[in-house]
Amino acid sequence: MGFSFFGTRALGVVVLLLSLGWLPGCAGSIAPGQPGAPALWTPADKHGFGSARSEQSKVWYTLGSGELTEVFYPTLGSPSVRELYFVVSDGHSFAESELDATEHHIELTDPRSLTYRQVNTARSGKYRLTKTYVTDPQRHTVLFDLRFESLSGEPYALYVVFDPSLANDGMNDSGTSENGVLLAEDGSAASALLAQPAFEKTSSGYLGTSDGWTDLYGDFVMNWDYRSAPEGNVVQTGRLSVNGLGQRQSATLVLGFGTTAQEAREAARGSQKEGFAQVARKYAEGWHTWLGSLPPAPASAEQWLTTYDVSLMVMAASEDKTYRGAFIASPSMPWAWGLGLENPSGAYHLVWSRDLYQIATALLAAGDKPAADRALDHLFNVQQKPDGSFPQNATVEGTPHWTNLQLDEVALPIVLAWQLGRADARTYSDHVKKAADFLVANGPVSPQDRWENQSGYSPGTIAAEIAGLICAADLARRNGDTASAASYEATADSWQHQVEGWTVTTNGPLAPHPYYLRLTKDGNPNAGTTYSLGDGGPSAMDQRRMVDASFLELVRLGVKSASDSAITQSLPVIDTQLKVETPSGTFWRRYDFDGYGETPEGGPWEISEPDTGKTLGRAWPIFAGERGEYALSAGQPADTWLAAMARSGNEGYLLPEQVWDGRPPSGQPGFVAGKGTFSATPLVWSHAQFVRLAWSILAGYPIEQPSLVACRYTSVCRKQR
Numbered sequence: 001m002g003f004s005f006f007g008t009r010a011l012g013v014v015v016l017l018l019s020l021g022w023l024p025g026c027a028g029s030i031a032p033g034q035p036g037a038p039a040l041w042t043p044a045d046k047h048g049f050g051s052a053r054s055e056q057s058k059v060w061y062t063l064g065s066g067e068l069t070e071v072f073y074p075t076l077g078s079p080s081v082r083e084l085y086f087v088v089s090d091g092h093s094f095a096e097s098e099l100d101a102t103e104h105h106i107e108l109t110d111p112r113s114l115t116y117r118q119v120n121t122a123r124s125g126k127y128r129l130t131k132t133y134v135t136d137p138q139r140h141t142v143l144f145d146l147r148f149e150s151l152s153g154e155p156y157a158l159y160v161v162f163d164p165s166l167a168n169d170g171m172n173d174s175g176t177s178e179n180g181v182l183l184a185e186d187g188s189a190a191s192a193l194l195a196q197p198a199f200e201k202t203s204s205g206y207l208g209t210s211d212g213w214t215d216l217y218g219d220f221v222m223n224w225d226y227r228s229a230p231e232g233n234v235v236q237t238g239r240l241s242v243n244g245l246g247q248r249q250s251a252t253l254v255l256g257f258g259t260t261a262q263e264a265r266e267a268a269r270g271s272q273k274e275g276f277a278q279v280a281r282k283y284a285e286g287w288h289t290w291l292g293s294l295p296p297a298p299a300s301a302e303q304w305l306t307t308y309d310v311s312l313m314v315m316a317a318s319e320d321k322t323y324r325g326a327f328i329a330s331p332s333m334p335w336a337w338g339l340g341l342e343n344p345s346g347a348y349h350l351v352w353s354r355d356l357y358q359i360a361t362a363l364l365a366a367g368d369k370p371a372a373d374r375a376l377d378h379l380f381n382v383q384q385k386p387d388g389s390f391p392q393n394a395t396v397e398g399t400p401h402w403t404n405l406q407l408d409e410v411a412l413p414i415v416l417a418w419q420l421g422r423a424d425a426r427t428y429s430d431h432v433k434k435a436a437d438f439l440v441a442n443g444p445v446s447p448q449d450r451w452e453n454q455s456g457y458s459p460g461t462i463a464a465e466i467a468g469l470i471c472a473a474d475l476a477r478r479n480g481d482t483a484s485a486a487s488y489e490a491t492a493d494s495w496q497h498q499v500e501g502w503t504v505t506t507n508g509p510l511a512p513h514p515y516y517l518r519l520t521k522d523g524n525p526n527a528g529t530t531y532s533l534g535d536g537g538p539s540a541m542d543q544r545r546m547v548d549a550s551f552l553e554l555v556r557l558g559v560k561s562a563s564d565s566a567i568t569q570s571l572p573v574i575d576t577q578l579k580v581e582t583p584s585g586t587f588w589r590r591y592d593f594d595g596y597g598e599t600p601e602g603g604p605w606e607i608s609e610p611d612t613g614k615t616l617g618r619a620w621p622i623f624a625g626e627r628g629e630y631a632l633s634a635g636q637p638a639d640t641w642l643a644a645m646a647r648s649g650n651e652g653y654l655l656p657e658q659v660w661d662g663r664p665p666s667g668q669p670g671f672v673a674g675k676g677t678f679s680a681t682p683l684v685w686s687h688a689q690f691v692r693l694a695w696s697i698l699a700g701y702p703i704e705q706p707s708l709v710a711c712r713y714t715s716v717c718r719k720q721r
Contacts, residue, residue: 031224033209035232039170041338041345042069042083045681047106047652048116049314049331052137053286055321059140059257061133062331063652066104066120068133070165073140073189073257076320076328077349077396080189080257082163082170087216088127089157095216096122097161098129106651111306112291113284114313116652126152134276134283140257140264141271143279148240148249158240159222160199160253161212163233164191168344175204175234176261177227181268182236183261192256192264196272199238204229212237252276287313294367300639300697304646308694310653311687312366315359318684319371325378326351326396327359330657330680335598335605346401348680350393353379353409354450355685357416361704362688364419365695376420379413380431388434392448407446408461410435411468415557415706418471419720423478433481436472436488439465444495444502449519450550451590453534456519457502460550466492466499467557470709496559496713501525503551504566508544510577515570516551517543518591536595536605536615548591549574549623552630556702558710562633580619580661582674585644587619587659588627598677600664618658618677621648625689629702638697645690650676655686 048063060072071081089095102120109115109132117132130147148158164173166186175184182193182202203225205211212235215224222239229236240251252275256268271279291309301308320326330348332338337347360375382398383390390409391400414435417427443465449458469492476485505525506514520543521529532539533546551570554560560567578588590596594617597605605615621644628641649655656676671677696703701718711717 029226029228031203031205031210031226031229033206034230035171036206036211036235037208037233038340039082039165039207039233040340041079041165041333042067043678044330044332044334044338044348045650045656045676045678046332046654047650047681048108048114048118048133049317049652049654049682050114050116050133050135051317052135052283053290053316054137055324057135057137057140058321059135059142060317060331061135061142063106063116063118063133066098066102066118068131068142068144070331070333071142071255072331075322075396076318076326076331077345078168078189079333079345079349080164080166080168080191081255082165084160084162084193084255086129087159087161087213088122088129089159089216089220090154091157091221093220095220097213102129108306108310108653110284110287112309113287114310114317115280115284122151126150126154127156132276132280134280136267136271136274136279137282137286139267139271141267142255143271143276144253145276145280146249146251146253148251157222158249159212159216160193160195160238160240162193162236162238162255163207164236166191170233171343172231173234174231175229175236177202177204177225177236180238181265182238183265184234184236185261188259190258190261190264192258192261192268193236193238194254194256194265194268194272195238195240196252196254197241200241201225201239203227203237205235205237207233207235211235290316298694298698300642301694304642304694307646307649307653307655308691311655311691312363314654314682314687315363315684315691316368316371318359319374320396323378323382323396323398325374325376326382326398327356327375327684328396329355329685330683332680332682334657334678334680339604339606346393346395350401351378351383351396352393353383353390354406354412357412358685358688358692360416361419362691365692365703369420372416373420373422376413376416376422379416380427384413384431384435386434388431388436388438389442390435392452404448404452405442405446406448406450406452406461407439407443408450408464410438411464414468414472414475415464418475418706418708419704423475425479428475428479428481432472432475433484436469436476436484439469440487440491443491444499445523451548454519454531456521457523458519458550459499459503459516460548460553462495462499462502463551463553463557463559466496466559467706467709470712471706474708499554499559500566504570505544509542510545510547511569511573513569514566515547515573516566518546518548518550519543533591533593533595535617537593537617541593546591546593547574547577549578549588549626552626555633556626556629556705558705558707558716559713561714561716562630562635582619582659582661583672584647584659584674585624585640586627587621587644587648587661587674588623589619589661590617597658597679602671602678604678616663618663618679619661620658621645621655621686622683622689624648625686625693628693629696632696632701633705638693642690642693642697645686645693648674648676648686650681654682655690656681657683657686
């Protein structure tokens with residue numbers, strides 16, 4: 001029967017199908033199903049993050065849900081991998097992904113190195129995969145040591161499924177396989193995946209149509225070996241050697257990058273030749289050397305030493321290696337940002353002046369002044385605009401991304417310059433003066449506050465503006481510009497005197513006494529002016545009803561005393577409205593009715609119309625740190641707040657942007673109150689706040705507080721560290 005079908009006419013059909021790549025298992029064929037399903041980023045709650053300390057290796061890896069997730073190359077603004085995971089099959093009755101079929105555990109194998117190990121054990125009890133990751137300090141490569149154990153004693157086949165998303169765009173990759181090496185390219189970037197022992201079979205296809213998981217899911221065997229998958233959402237598959245899989249197998253996989261496939265392959269082969277053990281030793285030594293160059297951790301952090309060291313390393317690893325001083329907000333893409341909202345990716349892969357100030361002051365506190373100087377150089381020489389302002393955020397290269405203006409982001413670089421002692425004439429005239437003049441001309445009302453969705457009189461923003469102007473005045477005098485110094489001080493004094501009149505209500509509904517508002521739209525805190533909250537929150541909210549903890553910036557920056565009555569009366573208001581008690585400790589939400597978070601069921605946040613009530617902003621660990629800094633200013637202990645931040649970390653000691661707050665009580669199975677949500681993890685600001693609070697506890701006051709500001713307005717005069 002077969003012969004009669006394959007007559008002359010049928011043979012022509014087969015030739016046509018072969019040319020189109022529509023017959024599975026045909027060597028040299030082109031994969032069907034172009035371009036494949038849409039390319040989306042993986043969940044943002046990472047459990048591991050690492051990169052070599054060297055500048056030569058321009059690659060970063062992230063881990064989550066038991067797999068390798070986004071890998072960045074050649075900058076921290078350019079994720080070039082979506083995911084890499086393994087599939088296990090017995091060849092006749094099942095094929096299952098380690099993502100779904102195993103219990104995931106992650107270990108930091110060395111508390112002074114960002115070396116992580118994932119241990120995935122099958123819920124069936126049949127097998128275990130153990131994967132240890134490092135990057136090569138000399139090459140653009142990620143290496144992982146793999147151990148596969150058959151716990152049942154039965155033989156299993158093991159496959160790797162790899163989804164490149166080169167050049168920050170997963171829809172334009174082209175994949176090929178040459179001599180057992182999986183290659184992918186997208187214009188300016190390329191990847192090469194190889195294994196030792198070498199892959200026995202390889203294939204390149206498209207997500208959801210001709211990828212390896214789709215192939216294996218059907219009959220538990222890898223049938224396809226497509227050699228080419230041009231221009232689409234390419235997913236590549238390799239079958240590892242089956243020798244010895246009845247007991248245990250070890251292998252080393254190397255993922256290399258370059259501007260061309262040849263470069264990527266050479267990098268991968270170079271790392272493979274050197275071997276995992278040697279590369280891992282050099283990788284660890286790089287982190288050991290850097291940590292050893294810093295002062296020992298303060299006594300306050302001794303109980304949380306691993307969290308402290310990881311926080312330092314996360315901050316250091318978040319600095320780009322081409323554009324030095326450019327520290328991104330997080331190596332993750334939360335919620336809507338990971339669902340294709342931005343292509344290429346932006347948001348958390350960008351540099352924010354405010355976040356960079358937090359990171360730089362923490363590194364300065366920890367003893368890495370050169371890194372803080374690089375951060376300021378990036379702000380002044382790369383980000384700052386000719387008019388003296390700074391963009392809302394920018395790529396690591398310095399290209400403005402979002403176009404709004406936030407005046408705290410203009411003021412905080414001035415404060416950082418003063419803290420670093422950058423009083424030279426060029427820094428003052430070309431940068432500090434321009435920024436200060438911009439504040440005088442445009443403040444105190446900011447087009448956006450620090451939560452980036454409201455304009456108005458914000459006490460937190462005004463605190464930064466006042467501190468920036470007083471620091472600018474000191475730098476002006478050191479450079480002989482007494483006229484500007486007088487102008488800056490006069491403006492700052494005026495705003496310091498008026499900030500309560502602009503932002504403290506005396507007739508608000510939340511308390512019978514005065515309290516600070518999040519902001520006012522009109523500078524009249526006793527008016528019932530309404531506004532829409534944005535980020536999925538309600539519309540037409542009375543400004544007297546909306547509070548947040550941003551007024552504590554007035555104390556942290558030395559603009560108001562910790563014992564100021566408006567400050568102390570505002571604390572119980574935000575505690576009543578925003579405080580959350582969890583097993584990890586006490587945290588606060590940003591503001592009431594905040595919609596920037598998951599749905600009640602744990603689904604992703606998406607940009608939506610106000611009043612939907614679909615999403616809930618959760619509690620943030622950084623507010624425990626800010627309350628700790630306030631406590632020190634008030635002469636109170638702050639160890640409780642440091643402990644809360646540390647306990648919010650996950651198995652990989654990474655600190656989240658938000659933690660679960662118990663709303664609603666049920667939530668999604670597996671959610672733990674006081675532990676991270678699907679928000680950005682690690683949030684580098686969280687790690688910076690932890691480190692800075694640890695050093696502040698040692699000092700007994702917020703160490704980043706500009707002493708001359710506090711001396712001027714609170715009569716607390718200290719010598720700046």
